[in-house]
Amino acid sequence: MTQIKVLITGGAGFIGGNFVQYMVNKYPMYDIFNLDALTYAGDLTKHREIENKKNYHFVKANIADRKAMFELFEKEKFDYIVHFAAESHVDRSIIDPGIFVRTNVIGTQVLLDASKQIGVSKFVHISTDEVYGELDFNPTTFFTEDTPLNPNSPYSASKASSDLFVRAYHETFGLPVNITRCSNNYGPFHFPEKLIPLTISRVLKDEKVPVYGDGKNIRDWLHVFDHCTAIDLVLHKGDNGDVYNIGGHNELTNLEVVKTIINTLGKSEELIEFVVDRLGHDKRYAIDPAKLEKLGWKPTYTFETGIAQTIEWYLDNKCWWEQIVSGEYQNYFKKQYKFEKD
Numbered sequence: 001m002t003q004i005k006v007l008i009t010g011g012a013g014f015i016g017g018n019f020v021q022y023m024v025n026k027y028p029m030y031d032i033f034n035l036d037a038l039t040y041a042g043d044l045t046k047h048r049e050i051e052n053k054k055n056y057h058f059v060k061a062n063i064a065d066r067k068a069m070f071e072l073f074e075k076e077k078f079d080y081i082v083h084f085a086a087e088s089h090v091d092r093s094i095i096d097p098g099i100f101v102r103t104n105v106i107g108t109q110v111l112l113d114a115s116k117q118i119g120v121s122k123f124v125h126i127s128t129d130e131v132y133g134e135l136d137f138n139p140t141t142f143f144t145e146d147t148p149l150n151p152n153s154p155y156s157a158s159k160a161s162s163d164l165f166v167r168a169y170h171e172t173f174g175l176p177v178n179i180t181r182c183s184n185n186y187g188p189f190h191f192p193e194k195l196i197p198l199t200i201s202r203v204l205k206d207e208k209v210p211v212y213g214d215g216k217n218i219r220d221w222l223h224v225f226d227h228c229t230a231i232d233l234v235l236h237k238g239d240n241g242d243v244y245n246i247g248g249h250n251e252l253t254n255l256e257v258v259k260t261i262i263n264t265l266g267k268s269e270e271l272i273e274f275v276v277d278r279l280g281h282d283k284r285y286a287i288d289p290a291k292l293e294k295l296g297w298k299p300t301y302t303f304e305t306g307i308a309q310t311i312e313w314y315l316d317n318k319c320w321w322e323q324i325v326s327g328e329y330q331n332y333f334k335k336q337y338k339f340e341k342d
């Protein structure tokens with residue numbers, strides 16, 4: 001009997017990496033292929049514990065490379081595709097939007113074509129709540145699956161465009177797809193350009209933490225392990241063509257997040273420095289996950305338990321993030337942030 005073959009794109013990154021490890025360990029009877037271009041955001045050192053397992057395979061390739069994708073799909077005849085690969089950082093999309101179109105839009109469309117060609121059983125597209133735009137500060141409003149798409153940043157515009165292509169391939173060609181739209185993730189292997197790992201890594205070095213604007217913008221935080229169980233459920237039980245929102249009702253202002261980390265690490269709040277606001281900075285995101293909960297999903301982490309586990313992980317895995325923040329990252333950081341004393 002042939003094994004089920006699952007292609008996970010972007011599996012050297014943060015969420016894709018956690019999902020690869022989750023799938024390799026949970027489904028020894030599946031062949032898990034991790035496809036990644038290994039951009040600045042991808043690294044394979046995170047997979048040391050699974051890299052020798054029989055059901056784990058790595059392919060270095062760019063999803064926008066049509067020839068490479070068609071050859072690979074024809075050779076492996078994947079059953080399931082779970083598509084994470086993307087340029088994922090809003091600030092970088094403000095600096096250089098073009099790469100976001102090439103990877104997030106064209107790359108996704110290439111994968112859809114290759115999936116159509118071989119007739120996959122399921123294509124799960126990992127999208128984001130940012131495609132809905134922003135909410136105001138009224139705590140009773142949430143994004144549902146019916147909220148109109150209204151992206152504000154080049155990043156979210158590229159993700160919304162890719163969502164529309166996924167939808168169109170279902171409507172036009174009958175490709176069995178799902179789209180998931182998740183809120184902000186945090187947890188192990190989160191690249192230190194994003195708020196939570198940036199704060200942890202800088203506070204541990206007694207360096208200033210840059211907070212955009214007044215720090216009152218709100219994000220809805222979900223531990224990456226809970227995101228993995230949600231995607232697993234959608235992959236196996238999601239209704240073809242459907243969208244599922246994923247979130248755990250953990251709304252916090254950025255200032256609350258940063259202060260929680262500083263206080264947990266026993267450092268001074270004077271490390272906080274308010275810096276020039278992000279252009280087009282979305283005020284608030286908040287997910288209504290009722291549809292996914294009806295399918296049987298429940299998050300297991302509160303923000304309190306999740307952030308404690310995450311801080312612990314960064315303390316135990318300094319060698320992973322220290323080699324990142326000491327390299328090319330420094331050039332990006334200097335370009336992105338201006339501190340008072342610079």
Ligand code: NAD
Pocket residue numbers: 009010011012013014015016017035036037038039040041042043061062063064083084085086087088089103107126127128129159181182183184185186191
């Ligand atoms: P990440 O930046 O940590 O990882 C992205 C991965 O994709 C990297 O390993 C990178 O090398 C790879 N990649 C980039 N361009 C590629 C290309 N052209 N071909 C092949 N591989 C390429 O991203 P993440 O935070 O793990 O996000 C993963 C997905 O989840 C993205 O699609 C993102 O939009 C979505 N998402 C992220 C969050 C979040 O909070 N991080 C929340 C909701 C949705």
Ligand code: DAU
Pocket residue numbers: 088089090091127128129130182183184185193194195196198210211212213217218219254278285
């Ligand atoms: O909502 C889901 C999205 O969450 C994903 O689609 C994106 O891929 C992911 O990067 C994340 O986007 P955000 O822009 O919300 O995440 P980020 O960590 O960059 O910022 C979180 C909040 O913190 C946001 O309001 C901006 C603020 N911030 C961020 C950084 C990096 C700061 O105040 N200072 C900073 O230095």
